[in-house]
Amino acid sequence: MIIKNQRMISYCNSLTEYSRRKTREVFIGDIPLGGNNPIRVQSMTTIDTMDTMGSVEQTLRMVEAGCEYVRITAPSIKEAQNLENIKNELRKRGCNVPLVADIHFTPNAAELAATIVEKVRVNPGNYADKKKFEQIEYTDQTYADEIRRIEDKFSPLVEICKKHGTAMRIGTNHGSLSDRIMSRYGDTPLGMVESALEFIRICELMDYKDLVISMKSSNPQVMVQAYRLLVNKLDEEGLEPYPLHLGVTEAGEAEDGRIKSAVGIGTLLEDGLGDTVRVSLTEEPEVEAPVAQIMVDRLSKKSNQSKIESIENYSIHPFEYHRRSTEEVLNFGHENVPRVIADFSKVEEVKPKDLKAIGHSYLPELDKWGMNDLGADYIYSGSNPIDFMLPNGLKEVMDYEGWQSCSDQRNKFPLITDLQKVESFHEKLNFIEVNADNYDQTIFGLLEKTTNTVLILYSEQSHATASIRRFVVELMNRNIQVPVVLKQVYPELTEDELMIYASTDAGTLYVDGIGDGIMLSPNFKPSVDTLRLYNNTAFGILQAARTRITKTEYISCPSCGRTLFDLQETTAMIRKRTDHLKGVKIGIMGCIVNGPGEMADADFGYVGSGKGKITLYKGQEVVKRSVPSERALDELIDLIKEHGKWVEPEGVEA
Structure with a gap:
């Protein structure tokens, strides 16, 4: 698919500059969502809802950590009733945070909760349907009958929300689509969108528009496609631009949860989508808000970017995953998994023990190397060549000047930054580093003729993904199939910041099928622990984007x-x-x-x-x-x- 004008990309305002989608403003208690309001951060309690004081204390900790809305599960009538006790105790303590009731399977609990809290969340896949995982054939008539049945079951909640000024989130989850949706649309982003639209259309017919929509999946690729497609369909049907709640469901714990969340949520924030964020970690809920806030705060830096030339012919499908077609150069591109290059160029003297940080361990008692699943494929030594024999699973990349003068040119590979100074090339693999913000147009003519080159592409823009995407789209439009390594350079950051920044920057591109390798580079002298963090993050990004699976x-x-x-x-x-x-x-x-x-x-x-x-x-x-x-x-x-x-x-x- 080639889209001739980026104004036709109806899921975002621009492909080359950060521009947040303007949505309908929805009041949730006294804290409005969408419109010109800030992107809100929220989380969910983990205490039994019947434990009133435990729920109150946990909610207070969450608010202290930065939560602007707090969600509490109400799986049955008794929990829904107890929301009033929790709310009263919070208000007595001076905490006015809006509460959201989380409902599955139980319309009567939702209807009661809607009279108590500021917002209810319902899942279209199980609010009016009991999931049986059965493949059922529906005719147009039986399908229409099912929609009427849903309307009968859902309408009372809508009326109660209208009466009490209660907002509602229609929260579709990839894993709980109804048998009806599965039979017609399958387990797809389109099925997720249609599941929500069935309920949205009922709300609009009843003139109820205090809605927030979400499209959650544990697969960031599916989640991104579903949100983009939702925005496209809302525009296509002339429906309200409802605010979006972003989240990767069941993201997990520790670095995996942070990386997976940032690949999904960060990609959509880069698109300008999202009005509230919840990071789902298998940790204490007060840990989630600060992680989400890192993603949100970073967006403020996007407005300072230099202007990037617009994209006229867009050759990336935003609603389906297609990896960019590339030629194979040694073990880069084509059907090869994306390669990881570890940047050791700021390390003055690399020792064998240092390579353990990138998955390669020397075993002196056996005089051999071992490699784990996170073993880097290449090590970039810069101008400090490594003076010992590397393990077979690791290859060295050097600055061109050093490579030209070394005696072992066949087993090391040059990184070229100035083509004017090149006298000879490696016969199998050459890396050419290009700044996507500032380059000579003649580079395209060279790349059209080369068969043994891999690009290392980077940007110094605050919105680096837009600049890199634009360059790669130019390659695609010219049918230049050179493999591309995504290089991201970072100053000293906290662990959470590094994982979130890198996962957003690289993950956004990998979700769109761009990238044949990844290189995370510190712009300072790193410790061994920092190099381990960079390497593990690189592999985590590829895993989260479903482009290279290396671990459970x-x-x-x-x-x-x-x-x-x-x-x-x-x-x-x-x-x-x-x-x-x-x-x-x-x-x-x-x-x-x-x-x-x-x-x-x-x-x-x-x-x-x-x-x-x-x-x-x-x-x-x-x-x-x-x-x-x-x-x-x-x-x-x-x-x-x-x-x-x-x-x-x-x-x-x-």
Whole structure:
């Protein structure tokens, strides 16, 4: 697909400058959302909703951490009733934070909660439907009958919200689409959008427009496509530009949760989409708001960018993933996974032990190297060539001047920054570094003729992704299929800042199919721990963008009052036994609401089904019910073995 004018890109205002989408203003209590208001940050309690004082204390900690809205689960009438006690105690303590009731399966709880709190969240996939994972054929007539049934069930809530001035979030989740939607649209971004539109159309017919919309998935690629398509469809149907709640559901914990969230949320923020953000981490809820705030605060720097020339012919499909077509150059491009280049150019003297930070460990007692799943493919030494033999899985890139004078030119590769000074090229692989903000047009003529070149592309813009995207689109429009390594340069940052900045900058491009390699570069002399962080972040970005899977993926919910076990403890326990299973996706869900639906992307599932009871899944199919929690992990491992996905950890005999 080639779009001839960027004004036709109806999911964002501009492809080359940061411009936030103007949405309808919706009041949630006294804190308005959308319009010209700041992007709001929110989170969700994890305490049992029936524990009034526990919920109050946790809410106060969340507000102190930066939450502007607080969501609380109300799975049944009794929890919905107790929202009033929680709200009254908060107001008595001087806390006026708007409360949001989270509803699944129980319209009567939603209707009661809407009379108490400032906003209710309903999931179209299970508010009026009971998910059975059945493939059912619908005629146009039976489909229309189902829509009327939904309208009958949903309309009372809309009337109550109108009467009480209560806002509503229509929150579609990728993993809990109804059988009706699945039968017509499949497990797709379009299905997610249509699921929400069914409910939005009912609201508009009833002249109720205090809506917020979300399109959540544990797969950032799917999530981004769904939000973009939603905006496109709202415009296409002439519906209101409702504010958007952004989130990657079941993102997980620690660095994986932060990176996955930033790839999804950060990409949409770069598009100018999003009015409120929730980062879902399997950690204490007060940890989430500061992480989200890093993403939001960074947007203020985008307005200071220099003007980037607009894109006239856009050759990237924004609603479907297609990796950019490239030629194969050694092990870059074409069908090769994206390569990771570790930047050691600021290290004065590299020692064998330093390479452990990038996944390569020297074993002196055996006089051999070992490599883990996060072993970098290349090491850039700059002007400080490495003086020892590298392991077979690692290749060296040098500045051109040093490479030209070295005796081992065949096994090292040059990085060229000034083509005018080049006297000879490597016969197999040459890296040409280009600033996407400032380059000579003759570079395109050279690249049209080359067969052994990889571009290292970077930008010094505050909105670097736009500049790099524009350059790559120019390559695509000229049918130049040279592989591209995305280089991002950062000053000293906190760990959270580095993971979020890099995941947003590179992840935004990888989600759009751009990138054959990644190089995260410090502009300061880094410690070994910093190099490890940069390397792990690079691999994490590729994993989150689904372009290179190098480790076990955990799709774990962030916990809430419905949770039937300690999610943090359980996730750590499962990770300890399974984190060597490269490419296997394990869903860890605290209750039946967040599983199996929310772990739609998982190979295996571990779901709380009662106090001390676990249900095990293969995909979306129940394999074992009511497994005692003390045996559940062993039985999960047996299940993985039965399906041929188990390998013994290194050093352990089968």
